[in-house]
Amino acid sequence: MANLYFANDKSPKDEARKELIKHVRNVCDLEHMVCFASDDGGTHIVIYVEVEVPADPLPPFLRESLHHSKWMGWRQMVIKCPIGSIGTTIPIRD
Numbered sequence: 338m339a340n341l342y343f344a345n346d347k348s349p350k351d352e353a354r355k356e357l358i359k360h361v362r363n364v365c366d367l368e369h370m371v372c373f374a375s376d377d378g379g380t381h382i383v384i385y386v387e388v389e390v391p392a393d394p395l396p397p398f399l400r401e402s403l404h405h406s407k408w409m410g411w412r413q414m415v416i417k418c419p420i421g422s423i424g425t426t427i428p429i430r431d
Contacts, residue, residue, distance in 0.1 A: 347410030353382055357408050361386075364402040370423050372430040374414075381412035385427055391417040 347353070350373055357371045361384060368387040373380055384403060386395070394400065395417065403415050418427060 345410055350411075353409040353411055357382060357384065357413075361403065365399055368420070368423055370427070370429060373411075378412065381414055382408055384413070384415045385423055386415060386417055387420045387423055388417045389420060391419055 348356075354371050354373070361369050361371060365386065370385045372383055372385075374383045375381070386399075386403070388395070395403065395415070405413050407413060423429065
């Protein structure tokens, strides 16, 4: 049934990515990267956010601002990663 929730029209990838980057910059000063990825559920938009302790929850403000199940029709995920990992262990993707 989840696939029905995400089966609607989606904005073009470039537009969705640019708008999400703007949104993240407005609510977060942490190092981050927005890209598209794919898994068994299909293609989705991902926000990688560098944090001190990835096992800890995001602060409530960031959790409410960043964690949406959909962004411009795309399934959205937030992935917390250790500081310094974007561009090193996590390759930068456009």
